Amino acid sequence: MANLITIQQYKDFAGLTGVSEDAKINVIIPAISQAVKTYCGTSIIDYYSTSKTEYFDIYDTYTNAILVDESPLVSVTSVKERAGQADSYITLITGNSDGSGKYEYTIDTERDTIYRTTATGDAFFPKGRKAVEVVYTAGYSSTPEDLKLACFDLVKYYLKDERKDRLTIAGASIQNQVSTSLKENIGFPDHIKRILDFYKVHK
Secondary structure: OOOHHHHHHHHHOOOOOOOHHHHHHHHHHHHHHHHHHHHHHOOOOOOOOEEEEEEEEEEOOOEEEEEEEOOEEEEOOOOOHHHHHOOOEEHHHEOOOOOOOOEEEEEEEEEEEEEEEEOOOOOOOOOOEEEEEEEEEEOOOOOOOOHHHHHHHHHHHHHHHOOOOOOOOOOOEOOOOOOOOOOOOOOOOOHHHHHHHHHHHOO
């Protein structure tokens, strides 16, 4: 999966011109990229131009909406459903182009949601394991600038050992307050977590 920033972007940000820390930075960048994606619940840039195929288990007879994992939703290539595991998938359409109006869906890109519809109104997806298959694209063409800044700060956070409670500088020990006051903290400093929360997918 793609890193959210490059080593050159970080070095330009930090004003680094040498190569003495390149090896360590190259280890940190993939790690913080994955940490950010995990925390946000979306891969940010991985599926903007590469389609993702996602399957949905439907447990409720009256389910008429599904929320895709990646965000923000850009486009939907196909939506298919099946009544049982032994059945073939039926491809839904985005309009009454087959004349029946039975197998339709609509897209809400603001909510990353796909709704099951017919020509006359709402309908319901069939129950079952992998009852619905969706192929779609989502995310950003490149890492948003504010999210880049959070990633730069995270690289510095680990590169300079700011995660440690006690640092030694010029022989003197100082206490480094790394804990956060924010609710449900997972260890990110407050100023970084505030940016990440803008991109966190809530389901």
